[in-house]
Amino acid sequence: MSFDDLKAALRGEVITAADGGYADHRAKMIWNGRKPDAQPVAIVRARTVADVQTTIAFAARRGISVSPRGTGHNFSGIALQDGIVLDLSALNQIEIDSGAGIAVVGPTACNDVLAERLAEAGFAFPVGHCASVSLSGYLLGGGFGWNSGEWGMACHSVDSADVVLADGRLVSASAAENPELFWALRGGGPLFPGVVVRYRLRLQKLRRxxxxxxxxxxxxxxxxxxxxxxxxxxxxxxxxxxxxxxxxxxxxxxxxxxxxxxxxxxxxxxxxxxxxxxxxxxxxxxxxxxxxxxxxxxxxxxxxxxxxxxxxxxxxxxxxxxxxxxxxxxxxxxxxxxxxxxxxxxxxxxxxxxxxxxxxxxxxxxxxxxxxxxxxxxxxxxxxxxxxxxxxxxxxxxxxxxxxxxxxxxYVGEADLARPERLAQCYAPEAWARLQTVRGCYDPTGLFRRASSTSAAPLAIAAE
Ligand SMILES: Cc1cc2nc3c(=O)[nH]c(=O)nc-3n(C[C@H](O)[C@H](O)[C@H](O)COP(=O)(O)OP(=O)(O)OC[C@H]3O[C@@H](n4cnc5c(N)ncnc54)[C@H](O)[C@@H]3O)c2cc1C
Structure with a gap:
């Protein structure tokens, strides 16, 4: 399968390094004005979960690494890596089940939109402090949001999530299903070995x-x-x-x-x-x-x-x-x-x-x-x-x-991840070791090669 075949197979867009507009798309992947040097072979703008699965299966067959991208807000610019950048920004739907007190959200639903939709329905969530940041990487890193002192880190209000694995399979991660994946999802940040395509969030009552x-x-x-x-x-x-x-x-x-x-x-x-x-x-x-x-x-x-x-x-x-x-x-x-x-x-x-x-x-x-x-x-x-x-x-x-x-x-969400020692310092030592084990289990070939699976080696981040 070639990139042309991939383009034909997806509902979303594929922009390869040879395509017009590549430089512009590449720059837009990262919110920070200071961009990393990485030159992805392609940027895939997924429109559906099936697009995510097809892209990952394609990348796995071709031996190309994949870097999921929420809204690119991580200050260290780590969503922009060589290989394929998988832009999830179109997966931003929000559904609220008021009876169950649960919201089902696409990864790139943003803080302000979610907060507003929840407030209209009489609910709240420990959303992050800035409007345009998506839940995607915010929740994966922990999520230190409004009223987290009372409601806790936002990741601990994730009830379950749908995840595309390195072999393209779509699985559920919760306390009952794939519990180790669920363990990694709540705080694993850039080390999470999969792509989250849907979160189910336990909601709080809106504080009037x-x-x-x-x-x-x-x-x-x-x-x-x-x-x-x-x-x-x-x-x-x-x-x-x-x-x-x-x-x-x-x-x-x-x-x-x-x-x-x-x-x-x-x-x-x-x-x-x-x-x-x-x-x-x-x-x-x-x-x-x-x-x-x-x-x-x-x-x-x-x-x-x-x-x-x-x-x-x-x-x-x-x-x-x-x-x-x-x-x-x-x-x-x-x-x-x-x-x-x-x-x-x-x-x-x-x-x-x-x-x-x-x-x-x-x-x-x-x-x-x-x-x-x-x-x-x-x-x-x-x-x-x-x-x-x-x-x-x-x-x-x-x-x-x-x-x-x-x-x-x-805190992995806002740490200076270009410093070699920093990533490991975002975790307790036993959690750091366990993360490597979960990564080895769910991503044995290192498709989501965002960091070394065995050491505290730095992510490939912006040249200074
Ligand atoms: C202005 C600003 C305000 C902020 N405020 C807060 C705050 O109040 N509280 C707080 O806790 N943090 C805050 N942050 C930090 C922010 O939450 C994290 O940097 C978070 O990673 C940003 O989410 P993102 O989806 O844009 O991540 P990206 O930059 O797109 O990605 C970050 C990492 O997560 C991975 N990733 C992203 N989405 C997925 C996915 N769906 N599946 C698998 N891997 C994925 C990427 O591959 C990458 O390694 C803020 C950041 C900014 C720039």
Missing amino acids: GMIMAIRSYPIERIDEVSRWMQGVMAVAPDGVEFTVILHSAPPPVADPSVKLVTAIPTVFAESDADAQEALEGIALWAPADPLNAVGPIPATYGSLYAGSDQANPVGARYLAEAVWSDEPRRLFRIMADAVARAPSAASYAVGSQLPARSFASRPLPDSAFSMAGSGFGALYGIWDDPAQDAANTAWLRAAADAMSPVTRGH
Whole structure:
């Protein structure tokens, strides 16, 4: 079978390296403006599950590796590999079974669309914090989303999934069917040995009371703000999500050297009154004399996404690092120092302390997602000029190294996966070993060759 035969066999599109428009399609596979060097032999834009099966069977016969692609949002650009890139972006349907409290979704349903459809039906899900990211890789990596402190990592709300295996077979993965595949699906991220073509998600009841507040302080006051956050989260109701953003002062402040820490408590509660009461309790303990205080602001998923999308301009160049820590206050201080020295004013960091009774304080469900801490920190290098790649990369990696004494492990969804040691650091050692075994079992020839199956060798990612 040739690529022409494959084109004829699919409902979707096949763009080979020889086709017009290839360079454009290739660039669009990755959301980050900083693209990997990989040159796939073809990009297959699947329209149906059958397209996915046919493509995988074709690739297996020809000995070509396959890299599934959700919406290409992984900051490390790992969906773009040599071989065939299997673009799943057309598989984005959403069906809600209200009676069962289950949503059946295509892998590339996006956070904002899912949140809105669920809210209309009176449901919610720990969707990710930015609108256009698809569930595809978000759920595979773990999924640290809105109200995850109460609802847990999103992957642990996956009831089952349909998966195309390396031999083209379509199977179900759940606690009862192919349980090892299901184990790997919940957190295995880029190491998952198959292509997820459908998720079944267990839903939460929509929280009718959603409310937030915003307070900014000079970044030098990070310790005070962290103490406030830590005190609040020790006693707060489970539905409180408390985030600090470390960033440059926005316009009209013209001086990019002015840095702020902005504290954003967001409450998810049964009613407006409950949410209001929780937020008032939080505000009581806030450090005095903020530069700016806004709220309480009633929130919807739409307004939450409008805020988060502003921080992540489309087309910019990105490098990210994300860690779990059991010493969040020390972590946030190191991140504040790093942001104060960032070569690009657009770069920022996010710190979050989980509620006292969150998933991080209990044994994690038996799944590949095996690395967590009571605090989470992510650093985002954002710049426009390719000539600044080296300076920004050096800055972010030095900051990550400075964070390492208080880092328990990394989060695969936003880690700097080009660093050779990083992928293994996203898993507990026993889970890392088990992932290799599951990969060997379900993908013995390494069709989904996104990482070494036997070592912590890096994925083939963007040349720096
Ligand atoms: C602006 C922005 C905001 C973000 N916010 C959050 C957040 O709030 N919480 C959070 O947890 N993460 C967040 N992330 C990280 C994001 O969830 C992960 O990077 C995730 O991998 C992106 O999903 P994707 O489908 O675009 O993955 P891609 O980049 O397309 O793929 C990532 C990896 O997963 C594999 N993969 C993707 N889909 C499939 C599939 N269906 N079957 C098998 N393998 C597959 C790919 O082969 C690749 O190795 C954010 C990222 C960005 C850019």
